[in-house]
Amino acid sequence: xxxxxxxxxxxxxxxxxxxxxxxxxxxxxxxxxxxxxxxxxxxxxxxxxxxxxxxxxxxxxxxxxxxxxxxxxxxxxxxxxxxxxxxxxxxxxxxxxxxxxxxxxxxxxxxxxxxxxxxxxxxxxxxxxxxxxxxxxxxxxxxxxxxxxxxxxxxxxxxxxxxxxxxxxxxxxxxxxxxxxxxxxxxxxxxxxxxxxxxxxxxxxxxxxxxxxxxxxxxxxxxxxxxxxxxxxxxxxxxxxxxxxxxxxxxxxxxxxxxxxxxxxxxxxxxxxxxxxxxxxxxxxxxxxxxxxxxxxxxxxxxxxxxxxxxxxxxxxxxxxxxxxxxxxxxxxxxxxxxxxxxxxxxxxxxxxxxxxxxx
DNA sequence: ATCAATGATTCCTA
DNA sequence: TAGGAATCATTGAT
Numbered sequence: 001x002x003x004x005x006x007x008x009x010x011x012x013x014x015x016x017x018x019x020x021x022x023x024x025x026x027x028x029x030x031x032x033x034x035x036x037x038x039x040x041x042x043x044x045x046x047x048x049x050x051x052x053x054x055x056x057x058x059x060x061x062x063x064x065x066x067x068x069x070x071x072x073x074x075x076x077x078x079x080x081x082x083x084x085x086x087x088x089x090x091x092x093x094x095x096x097x098x099x100x101x102x103x104x105x106x107x108x109x110x111x112x113x114x115x116x117x118x119x120x121x122x123x124x125x126x127x128x129x130x131x132x133x134x135x136x137x138x139x140x141x142x143x144x145x146x147x148x149x150x151x152x153x154x155x156x157x158x159x160x161x162x163x164x165x166x167x168x169x170x171x172x173x174x175x176x177x178x179x180x181x182x183x184x185x186x187x188x189x190x191x192x193x194x195x196x197x198x199x200x201x202x203x204x205x206x207x208x209x210x211x212x213x214x215x216x217x218x219x220x221x222x223x224x225x226x227x228x229x230x231x232x233x234x235x236x237x238x239x240x241x242x243x244x245x246x247x248x249x250x251x252x253x254x255x256x257x258x259x260x261x262x263x264x265x266x267x268x269x270x271x272x273x274x275x276x277x278x279x280x281x282x283x284x285x286x287x288x289x290x291x292x293x294x295x296x297x298x299x300x301x302x303x304x305x306x307x308x309x310x311x312x313x314x315x316x317x318x319x320x321x322x323x324x325x326x327x328x329x330x331x332x333x334x335x336x337x338x339x340x341x342x343x344x345x346x347x348x349x350x351x352x353x354x355x356x357x358x359x360x
Numbered sequence: 361a362t363c364a365a366t367g368a369t370t371c372c373t374a
Numbered sequence: 375t376a377g378g379a380a381t382c383a384t385t386g387a388t
Contacts, residue, residue, distance in 0.1 A: 236383080236384060236385075237384095237385085238384095238385065238386080259376090259377085280376085280377090283377095284376095284377065284378075284379095287377085287378080288377095288378065288379065288380090291378095292379095
């Protein structure tokens with residue numbers, strides 16, 4: 001079994017200076033009687049090879065054995081390998097150095113980024129954290145979903161690695177099998193180690209496409225998991241009472257112009273422990289819903305106006321009496337509410353009209 | 361089970 | 375690109 005490679009290797013590196021395609025030892029002394037004898041030998045062998053298929057199975061078997069034992073066999077074998085190498089294989093050679101598949105690289109990168117391939121790092125906690133941040137930033141509320149995400153990702157990771165192991169095992173088994181087969185074949189056919197190596201590469205490429213499918217489906221599974229996790233945004237939580245109050249307070253105290261600036265939004269977001277986007281959503285919803293049904297919100301408006309008035313009164317009684325024209329603090333609370341609401345509305349009118357007055 | 365409230369999303373416009 | 379409008383999807387009270 002291992003005899004053949006040794007036979008073939010025993011002649012590698014033999015000079016080709018004389019006759020292209022013939023190893024040096026077959027070209028030495030071609031002018032002498034010894035050379036003629038070798039030529040005769042080669043002719044005999046070739047003749048025997050050419051006619052081997054015309055013979056019965058037993059005869060052919062015997063002839064093959066005889067040929068294998070022939071003293072010129074290794075040299076002839078080398079020549080055939082070299083010729084084959086020069087013709088068929090050199091044509092294929094050009095196509096072999098393929099650049100790494102960009103699609104495969106993308107898949108690899110993604111699997112690495114999601115924590116599926118590569119070292120275990122808490123089941124892609126970075127991706128989960130990013131998704132959690134995108135889903136509203138209320139970290140504690142998401143911990144259950146977070147761990148669920150991690151558990152599912154770890155499941156995917158496990159399946160991926162199991163499949164990958166199976167794939168590698170199958171690839172190795174098949175490669176070994178083919179290599180053995182080719183080595184066996186190389187006793188009777190001109191198959192060089194280079195060609196075996198090439199065949200191994202072809203097998204690896206074929207298996208690599210299977211591997212790519214595995215990676216593809218793993219990526220899809222991760223994407224689905226991720227999108228489901230991100231869709232948890234839809235499973236909204238109502239803002240807590242305090243946050244709603246802060247937002248309402250701002251809204252009703254700026255009723256004339258309920259459009260917080262970017263800084264104000266950031267401030268509100270910080271106070272309410274929500275994101276700026278959520279603040280924007282809230283104001284968007286509030287404005288449109290208030291506008292659609294002012295009557296319904298009147299009570300709420302009054303309540304917050306009263307609260308603002310009380311706050312203002314408290315503030316002014318604490319030393320800033322000069323802040324005129326604040327709400328007169330001697331008025332009855334109900335009157336105060338009306339006063340504050342009116343003031344807000346009037347100021348709102350001024351704000352709307354301000355472009356016509358050159359800014360008020 | 362039903363329904364109003366409400367946060368999020370999508371599409372459109374200025 | 376921010377905001378308006380319509381709509382979706384979920385929550386929570388009944």
